[in-house]
Amino acid sequence: MITVENLTKTFPSQGGPVTALAGVTLDVRAGTVCGVVGPSGAGKSTLARCVALLERPDSGSIRVDGTDLVGLDGSRLRAARRQIGVVPQGDSLLRQRTAAGNVALPLESAGMPAPQRRSRVAELLDLVGLTDKAGNYPDQLSGGQRQRVAVARALAANPSVLLADEPTSALDPETTGSVLTVLDRARAELGVTVLVVTHDMAVVRRICDDVAVLEHGRVVEHGRVLDLVSDANSRTAATLLPEVDQSAGVAGNHDRVADVVLVGFAAVGALLPEAASRFDVQLALLGGGLTRLGETPVARFRVGLTGERADSALEWISDTGAVVVRTPKGPQGVAA
Template identity: 45%
Template sequence: MIHFDHVTKVYESNGTSFKAVNDVELKVEKGEIFGVIGFSGAGKSTLIRLVNLLERPTSGSVLLNDRDMASLKKSELREQRRKIGMIFQHFNLLESKNVYHNVAFPLSLAGVPKKEIDSRVTEILEFVGLSDKSTQYPDQLSGGQKQRVGIARALATSPEILLCDEATSALDPETTKSILDLLKRVRDEYNITILMITHEMNVIREVCDQVAVMEQGQLIEQGTIFDVFSNPKHQTTKNFVRTVMQDEIPESILRLLSDQERSRHIYRITFVNETTGEPILSRVSKGFDVEVNVLHGQITELQGVPFGNLIVELQGEQSEILKAIHYLQTSVQLKEVTAHAG
C-alpha cells in the first residue's frame, strides 16, 4: 500500500547538507496501523510528509499502490492527495468556521455538490460522536473534541490512507485513549490504512500492528508490536520500551542486593502466551528446595497475546538452583542478570 523504496531526503542550507531521512526502506500494508517512533529530530515528521509529497524525496521513491508519487502529473497528484487524509498535533482547525464547515471544507474545495456534502458531514460527525456539536466553533470545544473534528475532516473525502502527525501529543491520557480507540474504529470500519508518527511508546503499544524506530534519519529497528516490545534489539528501542514496560530492577533493589556479601542468582523470566497463566514459579518452589523471590516485573498483553516479564532471585543450594534453572528453561525464556547490570 505504502512503500518507501530506499528514500532519502536531504536539506541544503548555507552550503551544508543534512539528511533528514536516510535510505529508508519500509512497507505499510493495506489495513495496517503502522507506527513510526523516534525522538525529536529523528526524521519521522519528514518521513510522513513524503507520503503526500508535501516534501519530495531527494532520492528513492514513495509508492502508493505501486504508483510513484513523484512521477504523477499535477492533476493526478491532486486526485491522489484526496485519497490521503491527515490529522495534526494542534488540530489545524479554521477558527472562524463551525464544526460543520470545518469538516465540509475539503469537500467544498473538491467541488462536491451541497447535498452530498450535507450527507457526508452528517455521517462523519455521527461516526466521531460530534453530531450535537456541528454549530459550535473550535474555541467552544475541548482538546479531544477538536481532534475528533480533525479526524472527521480527514475522513470527509473517503481517503484510503490516514496520516497522523503526533495526533495525541497535545491530549491528556484519558482523551488520548478515546482518540486511539476512535482510530482503531476508523481502520476497522472504513478499512483505512493508518500511518502514525509519535514519540509516545504507549500510543504505539495501544493501537499499532507494526512499529518502526527512527534515529538520525534512519530506521534502526522494525517489526510487529509483540516482537519489538518483547525483544528489542537496539538501545534506543530498549529505552522506548522501558517507558511502558517494567523490565528493570529498581535502583533501590539494586542497592540492596549490592550491599549483600553473598552471591545472588538473579534471572529475567519471560512468559509468553499460555505460559503466562501457568503457576510455574509455584511449581519451582514445590518441586525443588529453592525459594523464589520476585523482585520486579509485570504481566501485560501485546497484540492480544499475554506477555509476562519478571525478575526473580533463586535462593538455595547450588545444586537445587541448577535443577530449578533446567526446569524453567523447558517452559519459559530465562536469562541471568546481575545486581549491577539490572
C-alpha cells in the same frame, strides 16, 4: 500497503545541507496502525510529509497500493493524494466554520452534492463521537475534540491511508485516549491503514501494531510491536516493558535469577506457576510488572528460582515461548 525504499531528503541551511532522511526503508502493512517514533529532529514529520507528497524527497520511492507516488504529477498526483488523509500537527481547523463545516470542506472541494455530503459528515461525526458538536465552532471545542474533528475531516474522502502527525501533542491523558480511540476505530471500522508520527511511546502501547524507530534520519528498528518486545535487546522492549531493578536478586540466595517476558493471556496467567509445579522449584517474583500492548497483556518479571531443576524450569519456560534472559551473580545476562 505503504512501501518506502531508500528515501532521502535534505534541506538547505546556512551551514550547508541538513539531512532529514538518510536512506529510509519502511513497510506498513495494510489495515494496521504503524507508529513512527524517535527524538525531536529524527525525521519523523519529514517522513510523513514525504509519504503524503507534501514534501518531495530527493531520491527513493514511495509506493501506496503499488503505485509509486514520487513519479506522479498533475491529475495523477492529485488523484493519489485523495487516497491519503492527513491530520496535521497542531490545531488546523478553520475558525469560521463549524465542526460539520470543517469535515465537509474536502467534500465540497470534490464537488459532492449537498445531500450526500450531509450524510457523509454525519457518519464521520458519529465515528469520532461528536454528533452533538456538529454546530459548534472550533473555539467552542476542547483540544481533543478539535483533533477528533481533524481526523473526521481527513477521513472524509474515504482515503485508504491516514497520516497523523503528533495527534496527541499537548493533550492530557484522558483526552489523548479519546483521540487514539478514534484512530483505532478508523482502522477497525473503515479498514484504513494508519501511520502515526509521535514522540509518545504511550501511543505505541495503546494502538500500534507495528513501530519504526528513527534516529538521525535512519530507521534503527522496525517490526511488529509484540515481536520487538520479545527481543531482549530491542529499544522497543526497553521502552514499553515494565522496568526491572537490575540489582534485584543478584545478591540473593536463589539458585538461578532470570528476566522473563511473557506475552498473551495464557502465558501471563499460568506459565510461571506451572513451571514451578512441573519442576518442583520455588519461584519468587523479584521485580518487574504487567502492562498491556493494545489488547494483549504483556509482563516482564525478574524471577528467582530455588531447586535442583531450576535450569530445566527456565529452559521449559523458554521452549514454551517466553523470552528468558538469565542473570547470574554478575553484570551480564545470558539468553536461555
